[in-house]
Structures are given as structure tokens and as C-alpha cells.
Amino acid sequence: xxxxxxxxxxxxxxxxxxxxxxxxxxxxxxxxxxxxxxxxxxxxxxxxxxxxxxxxxxxxxxxxxxxxxxxxxxxxxxxxxxxxxxxxxxxxxxxxxxxxxxxxxxxxxxxxxxxxxxxxxxxxxxxxxxxxxxxxxxxxxxxxxxxxxxxxxxxxxxxxxxxxxxxxxxxxxxxxxxxxxxxxxxxxxxxxxxxxxxxxxxxxxxxxxxxxxxxxxxxxxxxxxxxxxxxxxxxxxxxxxxxxxxxxxxxxxxxxxxxxxxxxxxxxx
Amino acid sequence: xxxxxxxxxxxxxxxxxxxxxxxxxxxxxxxxxxxxxxxxxxxxxxxxxxxxxxxxxxxxxxxxxxxxxxxxxx
Numbered sequence: 416x417x418x419x420x421x422x423x424x425x426x427x428x429x430x431x432x433x434x435x436x437x438x439x440x441x442x443x444x445x446x447x448x449x450x451x452x453x454x455x456x457x458x459x460x461x462x463x464x465x466x467x468x469x470x471x472x473x474x475x476x477x478x479x480x481x482x483x484x485x486x487x488x489x490x491x492x493x494x495x496x497x498x499x500x501x502x503x504x505x506x507x508x509x510x511x512x513x514x515x516x517x518x519x520x521x522x523x524x525x526x527x528x529x530x531x532x533x534x535x536x537x538x539x540x541x542x543x544x545x546x547x548x549x550x551x552x553x554x555x556x557x558x559x560x561x562x563x564x565x566x567x568x569x570x571x572x573x574x575x576x577x578x579x580x581x582x583x584x585x586x587x588x589x590x591x592x593x594x595x596x597x598x599x600x601x602x603x604x605x606x607x608x609x610x611x612x613x614x615x616x617x618x619x620x621x622x623x624x625x626x627x628x629x630x631x632x633x634x635x636x637x638x639x640x641x642x643x644x645x646x647x648x649x650x651x652x653x654x655x656x657x658x659x660x661x662x663x664x665x666x667x668x669x670x671x672x673x674x675x676x677x678x679x680x681x682x683x684x
Numbered sequence: 685x686x687x688x689x690x691x692x693x694x695x696x697x698x699x700x701x702x703x704x705x706x707x708x709x710x711x712x713x714x715x716x717x718x719x720x721x722x723x724x725x726x727x728x729x730x731x732x733x734x735x736x737x738x739x740x741x742x743x744x745x746x747x748x749x750x751x752x753x754x755x756x757x758x
């Protein structure tokens with residue numbers, strides 16, 4: 416016989432997503448991310464960046480999560496649907512998927528202008544590539560023209576001896592290395608008037624003492640360097656960021672956070 | 685790798701460059717080695733364009749695209 420006076424206390428669950436970091440939740444809400452794994456990945460990314468004191472160095476973080484243009488466009492640092500918030504707009508030619516976004520003669524406009532929005536001697540660009548290709552491409556950047564100010568990150572360029580290269584706020588001279596593949600997380604950073612470094616997967620691959628000479632007045636594009644639209648990228652982008660310069664330790668911690676993010680999403684390379 | 689796009693007139697390229705087909709995506713036209721304008725559309729773009737007044741662009745056949753020569757690296 417079953418008793419009728421069983422004391423059953425209903426277990427309480429926190430409303431889904433309610434325990435997320437406030438910045439992560441703002442992004443999740445704006446982008447309409449409903450998948451639990453994606454929500455957790457974004458939340459952990461924000462927590463890791465804050466824990467490593469990198470969060471405040473970011474002007475824009477593009478997690479490229481959700482699988483569509485309408486979810487990929489959002490800036491994690493400022494998830495408002497505004498040019499002033501540096502959310503992306505896309506040209507035709509992008510293929511969006513859960514693994515990222517792949518261009519075909521296409522670019523995304525970040526609305527970030529180096530001369531207006533960034534600091535001359537403290538700046539970085541990052542790009543997570545899921546495509547191994549040696550093409551004559553620039554993956555992210557702004558280029559005023561030969562001999563003028565530019566800042567850009569280029570991976571395994573076929574017209575440059577398969578080198579991956581970072582030009583940051585200069586007119587010539589780059590941190591560069593011969594790359595055996597173009598897979599993983601790349602950072603190009605300037606941390607002083609005379610220091611530019613290119614990192615791959617958290618490792619310092621090359622540094623140069625090239626002097627900063629000025630800042631481009633063109634907006635930074637993803638998929639090409641704005642102003643040099645002959646060198647369109649063909650590499651699938653699964654993360655990108657723009658912000659202040661990053662030290663060796665910060666770059667290593669940034670790589671760890673992004674690697675964790677990509678692993679959680681099942682798209683790490 | 686060979687790429688294929690849709691050849692448009694200079695007038696079409698000038699008129700439509702930067703025009704949004706939805707809230708997030710706008711037209712971009714790229715010149716080939718001979719200065720001819722091409723439009724590249726992903727499958728998602730084609731679906732989006734099909735719902736707009738620009739759906740006539742989908743009737744343009746695909747043609748091989750040869751990029752212009754590259755500028756020097758440095």
C-alpha cells in the first residue's frame with residue numbers, strides 16, 4: 416500500500432541561462448543563441464577572457480557562433496545592432512555555417528577605423544582559420560595603399576613564400592614566418608612603438624622592431640584588407656577580434672580561451 | 685581553384701554596389717582581369733536574393749572568373 420503522506424519537495428532549477436555572465440547573456444540574447452552548448456561556450460569564453468584580464472583590451476570580439484549571418488554579425492563586447500557598436504555587415508559571397516563563415520570574393524565590415532578607434536602603439540588583430548590554403552590573401556585588415564599606413568593579418572600567402580604575416584600600424588616591415596599550414600588561431604599585435612609580433616596558436620612565431628608610423632583611416636574588414644581588394648581571403652573564419660596590444664602571456668591566455676571555445680563548439684583545428 | 689560568378693554590366697554594378705538585400709548583407713561586385721564586373725552569391729545569398737526585386741540577377745549564367753594580377757606584398 417502506498418502511503419498518501421509522502422513529503423515530496425520539488426527540486427528547483429535555475430531558469431535556463433540565468434547564471435550566465437551578464438556580458439555573455441547580453442550577447443546571447445542579442446544574437447538569439449538558443450543552443451545550450453553554444454550558450455555555455457560563449458559564457459565560458461567571457462569568463463576566461465575576464466579572468467585573464469584580456470576582456471578590457473578588446474574593442475571587438477566576433478565569436479562567429481550560431482551559423483547564420485544574423486547570428487555571426489554580433490560584437491561580444493557591445494552587442495547592439497549599430498555601426499557604432501562595431502557589429503558586422505556582410506557583402507554577398509559569404510557562406511555561413513555552424514563552423515564559421517567562408518568568403519568568396521567577400522568581406523565583412525567591422526566599422527572600426529584604426530585612426531579613430533584604436534591606439535597607435537597598442538593594437539592587435541586576431542583571426543581563427545579553419546582552412547588550410549596557401550593563397551594570395553589578406554584575412555583581416557585595413558590598407559591605405561603602397562607606402563601608406565596599414566594594419567593587417569595574412570595567413571600563408573602564396574605570393575609571399577607561404578608566409579603568415581602581421582603588419583600593425585606601419586608603412587613597411589612585418590612580423591612574419593614561413594607557415595606549413597594556415598590552420599588555427601593567429602594574433603598580430605603591436606605593444607610598443609618598436610615591437611610587432613605574430614603568434615600562432617599562442618606561440619610567438621616572429622617579432623620585429625618595425626617602428627609604428629601612423630594609422631589607416633580606412634575601416635577594418637574581415638575577409639580582405641580594406642583598400643587592397645585584390646587579395647580576398649578564402650579561409651573560413653571562426654573567430655576574430657580587434658583591440659589593444661597583447662603581451663606574450665596575454666596572447667597565450669587568449670589562445671587558450673579561444674581554443675577552449677572552439678573545442679566546446681566541436682570546431683577546433 | 686577556379687571560381688564562378690555572374691557577369692553584370694558596369695551600370696548594374698554601379699547601381700547596386702552596397703545595396704542591402706536584407707538586414708545584414710549587401711551587394712559587392714568584383715572586377716576580373718579584364719575589368720568585367722562579377723557578382724558572387726553563396727547559396728544562402730541566392731535564397732535571400734530570390735525574395736527581392738533583384739531576383740532577375742539569378743537568371744544570369746555562371747561564368748569563370750580570372751582575378752586581376754596581384755600587387756606587391758611590400
